[in-house]
Amino acid sequence: MSAISEKGTWARRLTIGLPYLWLVVFFLVPFLIVLRLSFSQTALAQPPYLPLLDLAAGWEGLQDFVAALTLDGYRLLFSDSIYIASYLRSLQIAAFSTVMLLILAFPIAYGIARAPRRWQPLLVTAVILPFWTAFLIRVYAWITILQRDGLLNEVLMMTGLVSEPPAWLATDTAVYLGMVYSYLPFMVLPIYATLEKMDESLIEAAADLGCPPWKAFWTVTLPIALPGVFAGALLCFIPIVGEFVIPDLLGSSDTLMIGQTLWTEFFSNKDWPVASALAIVLLCVLLVPIVIYQNLQTRAIEERR
Amino acid sequence: MLSDNSAEAMGVECNRAAPPQAGRVLLGIENVTKRFGGLTAVDGVSLDIMQGEFLALLGPSGCGKTTLLRMLAGFEKPDEGRLLLEGRDITAGPPYRRPVNMMFQSYALFPHLTVAGNVAFGLRQEELSRRDIDARVTDILKVVRLEGLGHRRPNQLSGGQRQRVALARALVKRPKLFLLDEPLAALDKKLREETQSELRELQRRLGVTFVIVTHDQEEAMAMASRIAVMNEGRIVQVAPPAEIYEQPNSRWIAQFIGDVNLFEARVIGDASPYLVAESAVAGPLHALRPGGVSPGTDIAIAVRPEKIHISRATGKLPANAISGVVADVGYLGDFSLYKVRLDNGATVKAAVANVSRRAEPPPALGERVTLDWPAESAIVLTR
Numbered sequence: 001m002s003a004i005s006e007k008g009t010w011a012r013r014l015t016i017g018l019p020y021l022w023l024v025v026f027f028l029v030p031f032l033i034v035l036r037l038s039f040s041q042t043a044l045a046q047p048p049y050l051p052l053l054d055l056a057a058g059w060e061g062l063q064d065f066v067a068a069l070t071l072d073g074y075r076l077l078f079s080d081s082i083y084i085a086s087y088l089r090s091l092q093i094a095a096f097s098t099v100m101l102l103i104l105a106f107p108i109a110y111g112i113a114r115a116p117r118r119w120q121p122l123l124v125t126a127v128i129l130p131f132w133t134a135f136l137i138r139v140y141a142w143i144t145i146l147q148r149d150g151l152l153n154e155v156l157m158m159t160g161l162v163s164e165p166p167a168w169l170a171t172d173t174a175v176y177l178g179m180v181y182s183y184l185p186f187m188v189l190p191i192y193a194t195l196e197k198m199d200e201s202l203i204e205a206a207a208d209l210g211c212p213p214w215k216a217f218w219t220v221t222l223p224i225a226l227p228g229v230f231a232g233a234l235l236c237f238i239p240i241v242g243e244f245v246i247p248d249l250l251g252s253s254d255t256l257m258i259g260q261t262l263w264t265e266f267f268s269n270k271d272w273p274v275a276s277a278l279a280i281v282l283l284c285v286l287l288v289p290i291v292i293y294q295n296l297q298t299r300a301i302e303e304r305r
Numbered sequence: 306m307l308s309d310n311s312a313e314a315m316g317v318e319c320n321r322a323a324p325p326q327a328g329r330v331l332l333g334i335e336n337v338t339k340r341f342g343g344l345t346a347v348d349g350v351s352l353d354i355m356q357g358e359f360l361a362l363l364g365p366s367g368c369g370k371t372t373l374l375r376m377l378a379g380f381e382k383p384d385e386g387r388l389l390l391e392g393r394d395i396t397a398g399p400p401y402r403r404p405v406n407m408m409f410q411s412y413a414l415f416p417h418l419t420v421a422g423n424v425a426f427g428l429r430q431e432e433l434s435r436r437d438i439d440a441r442v443t444d445i446l447k448v449v450r451l452e453g454l455g456h457r458r459p460n461q462l463s464g465g466q467r468q469r470v471a472l473a474r475a476l477v478k479r480p481k482l483f484l485l486d487e488p489l490a491a492l493d494k495k496l497r498e499e500t501q502s503e504l505r506e507l508q509r510r511l512g513v514t515f516v517i518v519t520h521d522q523e524e525a526m527a528m529a530s531r532i533a534v535m536n537e538g539r540i541v542q543v544a545p546p547a548e549i550y551e552q553p554n555s556r557w558i559a560q561f562i563g564d565v566n567l568f569e570a571r572v573i574g575d576a577s578p579y580l581v582a583e584s585a586v587a588g589p590l591h592a593l594r595p596g597g598v599s600p601g602t603d604i605a606i607a608v609r610p611e612k613i614h615i616s617r618a619t620g621k622l623p624a625n626a627i628s629g630v631v632a633d634v635g636y637l638g639d640f641s642l643y644k645v646r647l648d649n650g651a652t653v654k655a656a657v658a659n660v661s662r663r664a665e666p667p668p669a670l671g672e673r674v675t676l677d678w679p680a681e682s683a684i685v686l687t688r
Contacts, residue, residue, distance in 0.1 A: 224415075
C-alpha cells in the first residue's frame with residue numbers, strides 16, 4: 001500500500017517537475033547566458049567577448065572572472081540616443097498597432113460570437129487560416145502587394161483614385177499594415193473566447209432594466225470582454241515590441257525597431273555584449289505589462305472562486 | 306383578494322399613486338399573434354391582466370407561454386394585436402422604455418458586478434441621486450434577506466441567493482408589472498417550496514402585479530391567484546386555481562391539471578338537476594347537468610381520483626357506482642393511489658386519504674371493490 005502511495009507521489013513530483021525542468025533548461029539557462037554576456041566586453045576573438053570563465057583556475061579564476069565583468073554594454077545603451085530612440089519607436093509602434101488591432105478585432109470577434117452556433121467553427125477557422133502559410137511568406141506577399149507596380153497601386157490607378165503610384169514600401173504605413181495583418185488572430189481569438197461564453201440574456205436583462213443597447217455595450221458587454229481584451233492586447237503588444245521580420249522587410253531603414261537594432265549589433269557589429277544588454281533591457285521593459293497582466297489574472301481567478 | 310398592502314411597513318414604498326383597485330385592468334392583451342417562420346407561437350391571445358393579481362401562464366413546453374411573456378417584456382414584437390398598459394399602447398415600445406421588469410430563468414446576473422451593483426444597475430439608468438440609489442438598494446436587499454451580501458459577486462452566492470438577487474434587481478425598479486420566467490426551475494425541491502410561499506407573500510406585501518410563466522402545475526396552483534392555461538399558442542382557460550381544477554372546461558385541461566378518470570359517454574336521460582349518461586366503460590352515470598347539454602350529446606364525465614369512494618364489494622351495486630378488482634396500490638404516505646381494473650378491462654384510479662390508522666385493513670390487491678362518487682363530484686365536459 002505504501003509502495004503505491006510512494007509511487008503516486010513520485011508520479012506527482014514528476015508531473016509537477018517536468019514543466020519546471022523545461023523552464024530551467026530552455027528559459028532560465030539561456031537567460032543566464034545572455035545576462036552574463038551583457039556584462040562582458042567585445043573582443044576580436046572566438047567567441048567574440050571577454051572575460052572567459054576558466055574553471056581550471058578554481059576560486060581565483062572565478063574571482064578574476066567577476067572582476068573583469070563590466071557595465072560598459074549598459075552604459076553604451078544609455079549614452080547613445082540611437083538605442084533609446086529604437087526602444088521608444090518599438091513601444092510606439094507596438095502601442096499604436098495594439099490599438100488598431102483592438103478596434104479592428106473587437107467587431108470581428110463580436111460578429112463571430114453572435115453568429116449562429118453552427119457557423120462559428122467555420123468563422124474561427126477563417127481567422128486562423130493565414131497560419132497555414134509560413135509567416136515569412138505572408139510578409140513577402142505584402143511586398144509584392146505594396147511595391148511600386150504592385151497589386152495595391154494597380155487597383156488604385158485603375159479606379160482612378162490616384163494619378164501617380166504612391167510609395168508604400170519602406171513607410172510606417174507598411175509596417176502598421178504588416179503588424180495588424182499578422183497579429184489579428186492573436187487579438188480576435190481571446191476576445192472571441194470571452195464573448196462566446198457571455199450569456200446573451202445579459203443584454204436582454206440590461207435592456208429590461210432600462211438600459212438601451214448602445215449603453216449596454218459599454219456597461220455590460222465590454223466589461224465582461226475585458227479579460228479577453230487584456231489577453232489579446234498583451235499577446236500582440238509584447239511580440240510586436242520585439243518584432244524583427246515585419247519592420248525589416250516592410251519598413252524603412254531610417255528608423256529601426258529594437259529587434260532590428262539588436263540584429264545589427266549581433267550580426268553586423270559582432271557586439272554580443274551590447275546586443276545582450278539590449279535584450280535584457282527589452283525584457284525588463286516588457287516585464288512591466290506582463291506583471292500587470294499576471295496580477296489581473298490572479299485577481300480575476302480569486303474573484304471567480 | 307390581494308389588497309393587503311403593507312409595503313410601507315417593510316420600508317419599501319412603491320410608486321403607485323393609489324393602492325391597487327380590485328378589478329382595474331393593468332395590461333390588456335388584445336388579439337396578439339406571434340409567428341416564427343412557419344410556426345405560430347402565440348395565436349390570437351386576448352387577456353386582461355388585473356392590477357395587483359398574481360397570474361400564472363401555465364402550459365406544456367412549446368405552448369407559447371414564454372413567447373407571450375417575452376412580448377410583455379418587449380423582447381419580441383407581436384405580428385398582430387396590441388398591448389395596452391393602463392390604456393397606453395406599448396406594443397412597439399422597446400424593453401428599456403417599459404415600466405415592466407422581468408426575472409430571467411437563468412437570472413442573468415451581471416458577473417462583473419457585485420450584488421449591490423447588480424441591484425443598482427436598473428436604478429442607475431434612471432436620473433436618481435447616488436443617495437437615493439443606495440437607500441433603495443439597501444431597502445430591497447433587506448426585503449429579500451440579502452443584507453450584508455451586497456459586496457459579494459454572483460458567483461460567490463448559492464443558487465437560492467442568486468435567485469433573490471435577480472428578484473431584488475427587478476423589484477427595486479418598482480415595476481408596474483413584474484414578469485417571472487420559470488423562477489424556481491433552477492432550485493431544488495425543498496427550496497422551491499419555500500420560495501413559492503415567499504414569492505406569494507412578497508407579492509401580497511408589495512401589491513405589484515406578478516405574471517409568472519411555469520410548466521409546473523403545482524407551482525402555478527400554489528402561487529397564483531389566477532391561472533391562464535395555454536396550449537398550442539392559445540389560452541384555453543383562465544380561472545382561479547380551484548376553478549381550473551374543479552371545473553376544467555375541456556378534456557385536455559382536465560387531463561393536464563392533476564389526475565383524472567375520464568369516461569366517454571352519451572347523454573341518455575334527464576333526472577333534474579342531474580343528467581344520466583351511458584358510458585361504455587362504466588355504465589349509466591349521474592352528473593350535474595350544465596346548460597346546453599341535451600340527450601344524444603357526446604360528453605366526457607371526469608372524476609378526480611380523490612373524489613372516488615372505495616369500499617369492499619357487498620354484492621349490491623348502488624347508483625353511480627362501478628365494480629372492479631384492485632390491480633395496484635401505491636402507498637404514498639398521506640394517501641394511497643388505487644388502480645382498479647373494471648370487468649371490461651378499463652382502469653380507474655382512486656385516491657384514499659390515510660386519515661387514520663384504521664383497525665380494518667384497506668382493500669388489498671386482487672380484492673373486489675365498489676367505486677362510487679357523489680354525482681356533484683363528476684365534471685361534465687363537452688369539449
